[in-house]
Amino acid sequence: MNNDSGAILVISGPSGSGKSTLLNEITSDIGEYYFSISTTTRKIRKGETDGVHYHFVSEEEFKKDIKDDDFLEYAFVHGNYYGTSLKPAQSALKSGKLVIFDIDVQGNTVVNNRLGDITTSVFISPPSLSILKYRLESRKTDTQEVIDRRIMMAKKEIQHISEYDYLVINDNLQEAAQTLKSIAKASRLKIPMQDINEFAQRWEDI
Ligand code: ADP
Ligand code: 5GP
DSSP states (O other): OOOTTOEEEEEEOOTTSSHHHHHHHHGGGSOSEEEOOOEEOSOOOTTOOBTTTBEEOOHHHHHHHHHTTOEEEEEEETTEEEEEEHHHHHHHHHTTOEEEEEOOHHHHHHHHHHHGGGEEEEEEEOSOHHHHHHHHHHHTOSOHHHHHHHHHHHHHHGGGGGGSSEEEEOSSHHHHHHHHHHHHHHHTTOOOHHHHHHHHHHGGGO
16 A cells, blocks of 8 residues: 655754755655755855755745745744745645655654654754764854854754654764665655545455
């Protein structure tokens, strides 16, 4: 039995844990997917493109979207707003795609409360705090002040691992990518409760 009505994969983890790097490694090999492009009020980073990495907007525009009920979920993270647009995710789900959300722990709670029966969640962690510091500093995309704030946040985020279905420790990149790929493939096979009930009802007649 396959879930052909789409499924959701939530990926969370501290900034610098390797979420983008790992996703880049696996997306050519997980079938049809839709990566949700979040909207944010944070400043664009070197190497990022508006409409590709995020939709970068002003706080005023973001608050208008909240008022218009455009978000499946939104949260205030690291001093900026981030939100997941509802409509594109809904239409990707309808066409049977795997919808991938790179969102924080608050977003995971909301998505699980609203769409838990089609959602699989995975937390990506660096092997240690000192390795996270090293990777954030080597990435050279943030000031020391921003890095210090992200490290502080990471200590809090790690406390939420038990809210996730899976933990992937991103030590060796290729090994972590293989694990994440298996999780992504399995997440498509998660069957919504309604489909299970329908199957159970039809089962004797098949
Ligand atoms: P995130 O998307 O979670 O913020 P990134 O994918 O940008 O994190 O990764 C942060 C930095 O760590 C990048 O410079 C990336 O090249 C590096 N990195 C990611 N995974 C590994 C790994 N397994 N080993 C060494 N460096 C890594
Ligand atoms: P960054 O600024 O490093 O791109 O992202 C900071 C944090 O915001 C990360 O933990 C990321 O997962 C989270 N984030 C990005 N988009 C969203 C979103 O739409 N909703 C929520 N709740 N968190 C998000």
